[in-house]
Amino acid sequence: MDIRAVFGRNLKLHRRRAGLSQAALAALLGIDRAHVSAMERGRQNVTIVTLWHVSLALNVEPAMLLERREPPDV
Helix, strand or coil: CCHHHHHHHHHHHHHHHCCCCHHHHHHHHCCCHHHHHHHHCCCCCCCHHHHHHHHHHHCCCHHHHCCCCCCCCC
16 A cells, blocks of 8 residues: 555544544644645655644654554544
8 A cells, every 4th residue: 555545544544533624634734624635535745744743733643644554443
């Protein structure tokens, strides 16, 4: 699986667990909601700085956003 898809799947999982909409996460990150959507769909390359900011916003370790295991259903 492409690492962008892995990141996107984990981003969506942890965003939902945090109870945030794409728009709310985008506001926390200072980016557009469409950018969050593109990241979740695996269509956006993410810099290490973006990875760090997303992990802080979702209160998870950066590595959790890159785990390849199958997450439980949300």
